Amino acid sequence: MTLLLIRILDFIFSFFGLLFACPFLIILTIIGYFDTGSPIFIQERVGRNKKPFNLIKFRTMTVGTASVASHLASSASITNFGSFLRKTKLDELPQLWNVLKGEMSLVGPRPNLFNQTELVLERESRGVYNVRPGVTGLSQVNEIDMSTPILLAKTDEQMILTLTISYYFKYILQTVTGSGSGDRVTKD
Template identity: 70%
Template sequence: MLIRLLDVIFAFFGLFFGFPVLVILTIIGLFDTGSPIFCQQRVGRNKKPFTLVKFRTMKPDTAHVASHLANASAITPFGGFLRRTKLDELPQLWNVLCGDMSLVGPRPSLFNQQELIAERERLNVLAARPGITGLAQVNDIDMSTPELLAKTDAQMLATLTIANYFKYIFMTVSGKGSGDRVKR
């Protein structure tokens, strides 16, 4: 309950105070891809679908696959900057405010990532709200290793305290973790 309250407070203030940055990134994104906002159906809490909102980092005609299956040539120069700085994640504060996500939790998968979904279901990870960051993200574990990712997510949820919540957020903001890997 406290984590949800913190999510709402941080998401609200992040959107409020970050609004000028969001506008600037949107305008730059218009020139970069012509379509700066990326929306995609993802697996939410209890396998309920929700629409994830991010800044677009790849060319608009890129196939909707997990990042580790996408080609690096699809990433635009501005998209590369957004990924390195993790600014592509800022619009997800809206998902947090709406209750689809938490700041800290397992990254939401695509519905076609059946192996990951099955592992997460087996480990009861899908009972939690997906998150923007978490233990796997700050340790460079991505969706290319579904069993390890699901196991790490389960470990994070079993040990999630207020202190760890702040720890994962701080580690992410300070640059720990490389974000979603894209094959070179």
């Protein structure tokens, strides 16, 4: 019952979030166009039941940056506007479309790339792929990112096993108020 209620809340929040944020999304897209020439970033990620889906974000790195986990990317690849988007977490806003479509939840394990073999194996062994990936969750508010795959998979499993409506709102509120720092990148 909790998962059904979460899906209903996801649909309502993402629908109204996209509706009300539409003018703001247009402005960010225009600024992003002047920043990189290609403001929207689409990347194949691992979804529920290991089914691939296309994650949508605002581009924060230069066009042509290698398709690797953020902690493996160079900080030199991040644009000035991209840095602002990451700090404010506005780069995640387009994912509301993924949530509306049912590919993601607002709360769940962050979707990883298929080439993150160690993380894929750890998550698979812990049943993490049995749920929709999320925009935020326990790992994100505790600043645990994909650079520590075993800890991340354990924390994701803990979140899945203990997720209630109360925790759902708690993780969203913590994210909106600034908990977590986003994905780390390699310092140059």
